[in-house]
Amino acid sequence: MTNTLHTLADVYRKPGPWVTIYTDASTGNVDSLHADDVRPENIASALEEAGATKDDRKAVAEALRRSAKGLPDPVARLIVVANGSVELDEFLPGPLALPEFTSVNEVPNLCPLLWHRPDDFAYVVAEVGRDGGEIHLRRANGLQDDSMTHIEGDTENLKKVPSGGWSQGRYQHRTENIWKANAADISGEIDKVVRSCRARLLVVAGDIRARNLVAEQLSEQSKDILTVVESHSRTEGADKEAYAQEINKRVAECIARRQAQLLERLNNQKGRANPESTEGIGSVVHALQQAQVDTLLLESQGLNGHRLLALGSEPWTAEIDGETAGAPVLGEVPAPSSLLRAAVLTDAEVALFPSGALDGGPVAALLRWPVGPTVPTAG
Numbered sequence: 437m438t439n440t441l442h443t444l445a446d447v448y449r450k451p452g453p454w455v456t457i458y459t460d461a462s463t464g465n466v467d468s469l470h471a472d473d474v475r476p477e478n479i480a481s482a483l484e485e486a487g488a489t490k491d492d493r494k495a496v497a498e499a500l501r502r503s504a505k506g507l508p509d510p511v512a513r514l515i516v517v518a519n520g521s522v523e524l525d526e527f528l529p530g531p532l533a534l535p536e537f538t539s540v541n542e543v544p545n546l547c548p549l550l551w552h553r554p555d556d557f558a559y560v561v562a563e564v565g566r567d568g569g570e571i572h573l574r575r576a577n578g579l580q581d582d583s584m585t586h587i588e589g590d591t592e593n594l595k596k597v598p599s600g601g602w603s604q605g606r607y608q609h610r611t612e613n614i615w616k617a618n619a620a621d622i623s624g625e626i627d628k629v630v631r632s633c634r635a636r637l638l639v640v641a642g643d644i645r646a647r648n649l650v651a652e653q654l655s656e657q658s659k660d661i662l663t664v665v666e667s668h669s670r671t672e673g674a675d676k677e678a679y680a681q682e683i684n685k686r687v688a689e690c691i692a693r694r695q696a697q698l699l700e701r702l703n704n705q706k707g708r709a710n711p712e713s714t715e716g717i718g719s720v721v722h723a724l725q726q727a728q729v730d731t732l733l734l735e736s737q738g739l740n741g742h743r744l745l746a747l748g749s750e751p752w753t754a755e756i757d758g759e760t761a762g763a764p765v766l767g768e769v770p771a772p773s774s775l776l777r778a779a780v781l782t783d784a785e786v787a788l789f790p791s792g793a794l795d796g797g798p799v800a801a802l803l804r805w806p807v808g809p810t811v812p813t814a815g
Contacts (some may be wrong), residue, residue, distance in 0.1 A: 441549055441556075441780050447516070447523050448777050454518050454544040455483060455492045459536050461504040461527060472565045476500045482538040491520030492741035494539075499525050512552065515542045528552035529577070533736070542766035543746045545773045551736060554788035555578040558565025561683060562626050564646040566615050568592055569622045573629055574791035578689050585629065587622050596815070619649035627655045637690045640667040640685055698733060698787055703795075710806040715796030717742065717771065718755060721799050724775065725751030725761070727782040731802040732774060737791035744774035753778040775799065 495517045504511045514523035533551035561572040571585040638661045705713035723729050726776040745754045748764035753774045
């Protein structure tokens, strides 16, 4: 996936030790409000027991003063601290996707980011009318809009008014031209946003005539990802909840299509002499060590309890000490955490699947180049 995890490669490269806290941060009922009151004290005790430094404990305590009030429940939270500085503090929409944990380790465990945002990509929502429109840049992680662009079109002679007489046709023709010009302005801005953020989905809603005019003038890149919502979202009395649900549905469909495409690519490689894929934790670790992985495919369950070595330099991950290629061993960590870190540090994409989705086990990889031919043994 095009994932914001890749912006965290610098975090992965920094020296530890790292404090990682993953906890429920919901505040919407009596039980969660009580938990919010006692959570800082419980986390402080856990950090002291785990050997966190005084500076790291202080940084965590200061971060916990900021609550999730105002965010819709349920919500989780991931806090990552090193050398007395908060490197990451994210509220993650939805219930806990993993068991809560507080850890002190040589590498941060960023798996909650992936588990809460299994396909965090940019998409564009354009709400258009004959007088202009708004273009929203959003992310599939469910957080607020990254940005919004407002387009104010020409409104002179905007409406066709049947008045009879010789001038009626001329006014209607001019009005059509204004609509088309306004639509051209909007479609041009949409194309810019789609290109700049490499959007995977474009949703267009609004006045039916404006929608059609905008769609006709979009670039081929934008048309390839276009879906139209039959809603005039800019009018008074529009059903905002139904409109939001329809957009969420289109985002979910986009995620499902991406997962289906990856599974199809994986299945098409099976049985080939030199496949561009591999399955199983040992084979995937070996491919990551060679920076051969294009897309890491992980199931949300299945590697529980399995641990791998995290390394301080290339090849970043290993199963045993004898496979570290001389890189310093930072520690033994949960397998998903080590695999995710190695994928990010080798610029691989990462996709999360539900348990049982991968036929060959809980981990697989699509490769940048084929698996080499088997070397024949001496007779």
